[in-house]
Amino acid sequence: MKRIVYALFLLMLCQQAVAQRNIETRLGYSYNDPYEFSDEWQYLSTDIYLYNGNRFTRVLNELERGVKRRKKNYGSGLEHLFITAQLKNMKLFGNDELVYPLFNFSINNDRKEYKTHVSDHLEVVRVIDKMPLASSQRSIDAVISAKAITNSESDQVFSLVANQLVNISKLANPSTAVLSLVGEFGNLLNARSGKREYKFSSTIRLYEGQDFDTRLHSVRIYVFVPSDVKAVSIKPVKLADYLQKHPNRLDRKQLEEVIGYKDYPFMVVANYKSLYKMDVLTGDEVTQELIEKRKQKIQNAYEHKLVNDETYRQEKLYVEFLRVFADMKQNLNIYRLNYRNNSPEVNAKNLFAIVQEYKRLKATWDAREMEFKDNSTYQHIFRPEYLSILNNADLYLEGDHNLKNGKLLVNTLRDLESDSRSWNTPEKREAALTRLYAVELPKPEFLSASVEGEAIIRLIKRLEDQQYNEVFAPEVKRLEETVATDETLLHRNALMEKATTSKCQSCRDKVRETIADYNKRYESFKLKQALKKKEELNQEAEQTVLKYLKQQVCIQNNLQAVAAKQGTDAYMNRVHEKSKEFATTIKALDELNKQEPEEVRLQKVQEYNTRLERLMGEVAGNFELLYSLDKSICDCGEAS
Numbered sequence: 193m194k195r196i197v198y199a200l201f202l203l204m205l206c207q208q209a210v211a212q213r214n215i216e217t218r219l220g221y222s223y224n225d226p227y228e229f230s231d232e233w234q235y236l237s238t239d240i241y242l243y244n245g246n247r248f249t250r251v252l253n254e255l256e257r258g259v260k261r262r263k264k265n266y267g268s269g270l271e272h273l274f275i276t277a278q279l280k281n282m283k284l285f286g287n288d289e290l291v292y293p294l295f296n297f298s299i300n301n302d303r304k305e306y307k308t309h310v311s312d313h314l315e316v317v318r319v320i321d322k323m324p325l326a327s328s329q330r331s332i333d334a335v336i337s338a339k340a341i342t343n344s345e346s347d348q349v350f351s352l353v354a355n356q357l358v359n360i361s362k363l364a365n366p367s368t369a370v371l372s373l374v375g376e377f378g379n380l381l382n383a384r385s386g387k388r389e390y391k392f393s394s395t396i397r398l399y400e401g402q403d404f405d406t407r408l409h410s411v412r413i414y415v416f417v418p419s420d421v422k423a424v425s426i427k428p429v430k431l432a433d434y435l436q437k438h439p440n441r442l443d444r445k446q447l448e449e450v451i452g453y454k455d456y457p458f459m460v461v462a463n464y465k466s467l468y469k470m471d472v473l474t475g476d477e478v479t480q481e482l483i484e485k486r487k488q489k490i491q492n493a494y495e496h497k498l499v500n501d502e503t504y505r506q507e508k509l510y511v512e513f514l515r516v517f518a519d520m521k522q523n524l525n526i527y528r529l530n531y532r533n534n535s536p537e538v539n540a541k542n543l544f545a546i547v548q549e550y551k552r553l554k555a556t557w558d559a560r561e562m563e564f565k566d567n568s569t570y571q572h573i574f575r576p577e578y579l580s581i582l583n584n585a586d587l588y589l590e591g592d593h594n595l596k597n598g599k600l601l602v603n604t605l606r607d608l609e610s611d612s613r614s615w616n617t618p619e620k621r622e623a624a625l626t627r628l629y630a631v632e633l634p635k636p637e638f639l640s641a642s643v644e645g646e647a648i649i650r651l652i653k654r655l656e657d658q659q660y661n662e663v664f665a666p667e668v669k670r671l672e673e674t675v676a677t678d679e680t681l682l683h684r685n686a687l688m689e690k691a692t693t694s695k696c697q698s699c700r701d702k703v704r705e706t707i708a709d710y711n712k713r714y715e716s717f718k719l720k721q722a723l724k725k726k727e728e729l730n731q732e733a734e735q736t737v738l739k740y741l742k743q744q745v746c747i748q749n750n751l752q753a754v755a756a757k758q759g760t761d762a763y764m765n766r767v768h769e770k771s772k773e774f775a776t777t778i779k780a781l782d783e784l785n786k787q788e789p790e791e792v793r794l795q796k797v798q799e800y801n802t803r804l805e806r807l808m809g810e811v812a813g814n815f816e817l818l819y820s821l822d823k824s825i826c827d828c829g830e831a832s
Contacts, residue, residue, distance in 0.1 A: 215251055215273075215338040220424040220458060221413035221451075223435055229409065230568035234500050235322040235466035237406065240277065240294060242317075243448055244457040248273055248308045251456060252299060252340055254418040273297040273308050274349060275416075277319060277461070278335040291352060292319050293380045299340065316444060322466055324498050336414040336459055353377045405467040407439045413451065415458040426453050468503055468569075470577055473514075475584025478521065483514045502567075506574050513556050517581050520549035524588055524595075539594075540634045546589075547598045547631070548644045553585055554606060597630040601648075604628055608651055621659045625695040628652055656698045664691065664699050668706045676713035684710050715794050722797040726789075729804045733785040736808050737778055740815055744775050746828030747818060754825065767821055774814040781807040 252273070275295040294317060300307045339348070356377060415424040430450040435442075442462055451460075471486065490507040493499045499507070523545040531539055557578055564570035589599040604627040607614045615621045628648070639645030667687050674680045684707055691703035751771060755764065784807060789800040819826045 214419065215255065215340060215416050216419050216421070217336045217338060217414045217459075218417055218421070218424050219412060220415040220426040220453070221411070221428060221431065223411040223428075223432060225408050225410065225435070225439060227407060227439065229465050230572065231500070231502055232468050232569040232573050233409075233465040234325050234468055234503065236320055236325050236409075237318065237322060237464040237466060238320045239442070239462045239464070240317045240319055241442075241444055241447065241460040241462070242275075242295065242457070243451070243460070244454065247455070247457045248297070248416070251416055251418055252308060254420070255340055273299055273338065273340055275336070275338045275459075276352070278337070291356065293349075293352070293377070294319070296349075296380060324500065325465075336461065338416045349380070353381060405469070406464050408435065408442070409463045409465040411435055411463070412461045413458055414461065415453070415456050417456050421456070424453075424456070424458075426451060426458075468499065468573055470507075470510075470573060472577065473581070475517070475521070475581060475588065478514055478518050478581070480515070480518050483511055483518060486514070487511050502569050503573075506564075506569055509560065510574055510577065513553070513560070513578060513581065516549055516553045516556055517585060520546060520553060520585060521588070523549055524591075527595075528591070536632065537634065540632045541638065543594055543598055543631065544634055544639070544645070546595070547602055548642060550585060550589065550599065551602045551605065551644050553582065554602060557582060558606075594631065597627075600627050601631045605648065605651060608655070609647075615655060615658075618659060618663050621655050622695055625652070625655055625659070628655075629695055629697070653698075656696045659694075659696045660699045660702060663694075664696075664703055668703060671706055671710055674710070676710055676717045681714065684714075719792070719794040719797060722794055722801060723792075726797055726801050726804075729801055729808075730785055733781055733804050733808055736811055737782045737785065740774070740778050740811050741782075743815060743826070743828060744771070744778055747771055747774070747825050750825040750828070767818070767825070770814065770818055770821065774811070774818060777807060777810045777814055781811055 273296070274293070277292045277294050297308045357374065413426060415426075417424065430452070434446065434450040438446075442460075447460060451458075471489075473482075487508075490499065490504060490511075494504040523542065527539070527542040527546060530542065534542070560570065560575075560578060564575075586599065589595040604624055608624060615624050628651075633639060633648070634645075636649055639649055664687075667683075667690070671683055671687055674683060687703060688707055691700045694700060748771060751764070751768060758764075760768075781804070784800075784803060789796040815826075
């Protein structure tokens with residue numbers, strides 16, 4: 193029984209000896225930057241600084257003898273100082289967390305104390321560069337471990353390397369960054385076998401050459417102490433001020449000065465977060481081929497967990513937006529190439545195709561703005577790129593007056609559809625219709641076959657119906673109820689002028705119908721007037737024929753008497769001709785007066801009346817001419 197108790201005592205003593213060789217890492221300082229990191233800050237970079245490396249000698253010796261105790265010799269001597277880091281929740285290897293071998297230093301024993309040669313000016317080690325984080329991963333932390341390994345415990349390092357290599361072998365498609373760790377583990381083993389200093393150098397970098405916005409997220413300071421040291425003291429005042437003033441990059445020397453800790457070795461772990469940046473495009477670069485490549489690229493990145501769910505969703509939606517823009521560009525090229533050779537109808541269809549895609553582009557933008565108004569990833573990363581493409585689309589539509597009017601049409605439609613106040617007065621509706629009709633659009637049957645065309649037709653009808661009801665309907669009704677006379681003709685003319693100056697096409701059509709009906713009534717009114725006048729003219733013409741026929745017979749007799757007495761000369765021959773013309777006009781007047789107009793229509797009756805008036809005037813005129821030539825031949829006594 194005593195032997196068993198003694199054996200257990202020796203076992204516990206050995207375990208205590210091993211435990212004493214475990215270097216403790218005390219969290220001496222913790223800092224979280226007050227900046228509010230939104231989800232699009234989805235990449236992690238981690239820098240590690242090692243300070244007071246020469247103080248590891250103190251730690252190792254205190255491990256053996258305890259703080260302020262005499263050194264004890266153990267069967268196995270310390271051979272290596274091995275420092276590792278394990279980043280929590282960073283799972284490059286499936287569900288297995290990654291352990292980074294940061295440093296490995298050889299330990300010498302001169303029989304009085306242990307010594308390790310660690311430089312105090314080791315450069316910063318960037319363990320991870322732009323590692324994707326899950327959207328829900330708000331905090332970043334690491335477990336720093338330092339072990340003093342004896343010559344009988346070397347298998348611990350080999351075990352760590354073996355486990356990591358096994359994990360890598362489980363990956364179906366390991367990235368280049370992950371495979372670089374295989375070489376890093378080889379470097380560690382080579383350094384150990386040659387008893388050389390080892391420092392981690394294979395940064396896991398997943399986004400080579402990408403330009404990221406990066407800022408400090410958090411800082412932790414871990415102090416390496418023997419297990420007997422329960423607490424460490426690092427003054428935080430200067431350090432916190434320095435970190436707040438340098439959010440983009442820390443300087444090793446300045447960091448050491450503001451920390452000012454000299455007792456034991458310590459390690460600073462600085463975590464940075466980086467902002468996701470899109471591949472920026474200009475409008476000229478956008479093609480269907482490029483869009484397909486972008487789609488495949490983001491799909492591959494998502495499958496390899498290089499972007500988070502929200503970024504992937506936003507990228508897919510942005511690709512849809514780019515497709516609409518590419519379709520607009522294609523239609524624009526067709527329009528430009530064939531404009532001079534096409535008929536107006538074909539050009540109208542090509543122009544409408546551009547209008548369609550531009551309106552879809554704007555509608556897609558509206559949908560994104562509404563859906564993601566509170567989405568940080570959209571607002572900070574994607575929205576500027578949407579605006580850039582929209583600006584390119586606007587510039588393309590400045591090419592000629594047709595394209596400008598097409599853009600104006602789309603913007604007018606958007607205003608009218610989104611805000612009823614933009615067409616709540618006759619003046620606003622007239623202005624809107626002017627812009628809508630500025631584009632030579634295809635025929636309605638062609639427009640109605642598309643959603644955008646149907647929307648144009650529907651909106652124009654709504655505008656024109658309201659414009660007619662408010663502006664034209666009251667005056668149309670009044671004209672319909674008005675008796676058609678010369679006095680009311682002013683009302684007709686005013687309404688006609690008002691409709692002519694309006695851009696409301698259906699209003700003009702309805703007004704024309706009303707005016708046509710009024711004109712019929714007015715024509716009927718004027719026909720009655722003309723027929724009444726005809727009756728009066730017929731009576732007057734009858735009296736004129738009788739009056740001047742008697743005069744003509746008398747003049748003819750007088751001319752014959754003069755010719756019998758005096759003979760004829762050139763002058764008298766001329767008078768004879770005028771007398772015959774006088775007789776001819778009397779006969780023509782008599783014949784016309786006995787006739788009726790060809791048709792009982794206003795124009796025909798008016799023409800008939802005009803001819804009667806003209807012939808009566810000619811009869812009177814011919815008599816006056818003869819009278820002026822020779823009054824004696826017109827002296828007919830009672831005939832006059």
